[in-house]
Amino acid sequence: MPKGLGSLRKAVSGAKHAHAISPLAPKSLASLPPLAGVRLATGKAGVRYQDRADVLFAILAQGTQVAGVFTKSKTASAPVDWCRAQLRRGEARALVVNSGNANAFTGKSGVEAARAIAESAAAAVGCRAHEVFLASTGVIGEPLPFNRITSILDKLALDASASGWRSAAEAIMTTDTYPKMATATAFIDGRRVTINGICKGSGMIAPDMATMLAFVFTDASLSSDILQELLSAGVRDSFNSITVDSDTSTSDTLLLFATGKGAKHPAILKAGDRRLGEFQAKLNALLLDLALQVVKDGEGAQKLIRVDVTGAKTDDAAKRVALSIANSPLVKTAIAGGDANWGRVVMAVGKSGEMADRDRLKISFGDLVVAERGARAVSYNESMAGKAVAGPEVCIAVDLALGKGRARVWTCDLTHGYIDINGSYRS
């Protein structure tokens, strides 16, 4: 069991179905330092889970700027609608997140619930409701008993401290088997700033803008416009390049907050400023770290699968082929079974709808070329192919040999665990 996960079982025992910790969980959990301008508190509202924290209240310093990306679902949740509306101003003073209920497809009562929580949080913090950001995760379609949340926000505001990062990551979990955290430091013009991020998965993961819920904080001083540019660039190769089960959530939310309370650095006026280079690189790496933690905790996951597609006509075409492979239940079950069934990779390339020339296609598992020029590789060896997919991390590489487009996506295998979890998650 990964270091630091020993006490986790207790933390999630309130969930009706506690599942074994993913074998792909990080060896040790990241330890997030305090971040100037952010105070955190968690509490037990009993929205759905009993005897565990299910509400996160993050209180942000005056002047905090915010950017965000959201699900492209046509049935987005009430909190997603709320955040989209407030994001135009780019100002944030608080974040309230609950697990157990997604407040999605809850009609007018869902809109009212979101407003009630925002107003209650604003009163507790002493800010305006439009400075409060919201996210909810859990069951879709159930009315959210928001008064259970609003009734504890005053107390949480009093409890809030700089040191609650792990508790924060745990409070937002649903079927996740471990809390997902990452931290980084970067220098902006010689001044050191910190980036902390938390997120949660772990089914209904096929982000088309962001994954279910992820919150990233920095004490750098950056405007919401710059944050938005950085975030939109960073999400492409991280959260928008993972899939667990091809099912895009109603609730996907990724918010990036900058408190401006860290080491003073010169004003940065545009995202392209080269003094932001390291910050962008560190932010991208942190986003990818969090996204991979989501895949590694995909429901039932036993293996992490990386799919690299090269030689497509365009990067977009490469990504569609890569996602066709990564979302194929037949590819995912084969990998689960330790079967280097590259014929199913061929099938997935073929069904993607993208250009492919059977006689140019090259497929590898790890370093082993298994197929090239329209047929099995001459050097193909069943036992070596088996070894290439035996471990907990599997790489599938496909070269279409048609152009220079490329993409990399990550997914996990499809196992009995997924069926167990999803055949009974709600009941």
Added chain:
Amino acid sequence: MPKGLGSLRKAVSGAKHAHAISPLAPKSLASLPPLAGVRLATGKAGVRYQDRADVLFAILAQGTQVAGVFTKSKTASAPVDWCRAQLRRGEARALVVNSGNANAFTGKSGVEAARAIAESAAAAVGCRAHEVFLASTGVIGEPLPFNRITSILDKLALDASASGWRSAAEAIMTTDTYPKMATATAFIDGRRVTINGICKGSGMIAPDMATMLAFVFTDASLSSDILQELLSAGVRDSFNSITVDSDTSTSDTLLLFATGKGAKHPAILKAGDRRLGEFQAKLNALLLDLALQVVKDGEGAQKLIRVDVTGAKTDDAAKRVALSIANSPLVKTAIAGGDANWGRVVMAVGKSGEMADRDRLKISFGDLVVAERGARAVSYNESMAGKAVAGPEVCIAVDLALGKGRARVWTCDLTHGYIDINGSYRS
């Protein structure tokens, strides 16, 4: 166990993994009558399976006309390429089908294998190679040991008889748990003609033109052009409206043969001739019957799920929404678990990319309205909803209330059986 399936276990015991017969199998197997102009034989070539028939040889009367539809996969199999090339002439004298190896992604050797089988069959029948149609189903990427097939075709040609329909349906099975057959009669201008069809599934099923392998024969006298029109129309609401796992095969092939050896009827010069009305209706019903047999034998299937979408802007939009629901692993696992989790239906509508107004959406399970106008139905009752998904056949109806587009598709639930079968199918 359905009547007539008692001896099936033996028939499929040669497959490495014999699975329990689907609980959705028909109560009794259709009994197909002889069809004038078609003789059938099956044999054990040992392509992959041992101790079971794995080759079907159908010999067709002189003058037989043929039409076909095929997979849209960009990595179509060699037999699919072969059939497409020969179809232009519209003439058929023989059909050779093998199970156990799909002859897909087998490069030049696959093309040569297809040609060798066609030439060998032509010699056995006394026809031209271009009058021989081919199909292969099974593992992708393995070279097809075609000489095992060609070496038995002469003997099969001598054995061929009018009565081998069930053996024919069994010989083309892979992970199918029962043989799929249907028969119908229709009158053309007062003359009675017969239609017989056989097909196989049962994973890698998301036909985008036809399902894996289906062969339909009639003794009516119809030109290949008319057959093609009838088939293209009939496939839309049958084989092109089913999905088991969203994975489109490299081998999808549906061929329709007309021997012209049944009761003499007046020449029909166009598909729109109203004297073909009943024939088209009966053909459509037979195609749907076969397609549903495929879904009911979807790998691991325990429940048949029908998805009806109405009120879309267009029929195509309705179909995309319906397939988004039918292909959602979260919807399919919920139904498997007997959970009327309509929130996941909301999610699937939202991720389809099609227009949807959350506040107009109406969702029903069977006759029970569970959600309307953006929220849970006022009359919603958990135990009634549970009952609506408890049986072996579940109907999910979604009304988008935006227009007049509608679509109906069928799928099956996603169970542990699917994982069992596909985690070890090839090894």
